[in-house]
Amino acid sequence: MWLRWIIWSGLAVLAISTSWWLHSLQQELPVQQMAIKAQLPDYTLRDFSSIHTDENGQLKNRLAAQQLLHYSDSNTEVIAPDVVFYQQGQAQWHVQSEHGQVSADNNEVWLLGQATIKRVTDNPAKRFDVLSQNLHVKLNEEYAETPAPSTLISATSTTHAVGMKIFMKQQRLELLSKVKGTYVLKK
16 A cells, blocks of 8 residues: 555656646746847848938948848847948048947947958058957047057058057047057158
8 A cells, every 4th residue: 555655656746846847948948039039130131331421411431241130139240341431522441341240320330350441542652551450430420449459551661559549530540559660761
């Protein structure tokens, strides 16, 4: 009799613990599904371009990328972003990187990985390239900055620095620290 009671009690405990385990799995499943769903983009665009104009309709900047991945709960991811800043309808600055993120209000762009900034001008003496990484760009302010090491290359000089700020509208570049340069005179 005791043996029968022990077997039935054991089966009852097993049934209750199995029911509790299945119930806890069902509660965890929606959380896991939400985590997976949150990692999937709402939509994607390939080879897209977005332009911003000033209050007079003049072209201010253009953001293009090979691919855009929009997420509902975070910044938008862009692959191979390419930003061009304009003044009086003419390209002045050209900024590219490997990948990046765009803020929800489309005003800030984080250009991640290796980045290149080119000063666009017809005058070769004023033309230069900046090689850096992880740039933070504010589109409306026409401003970019990085705390990373940066190299500025022009026709006659090479300058290395740690940290940089670019005020594109004023066409001014600030090198923040550990600045070292080489200047070569043309013969």
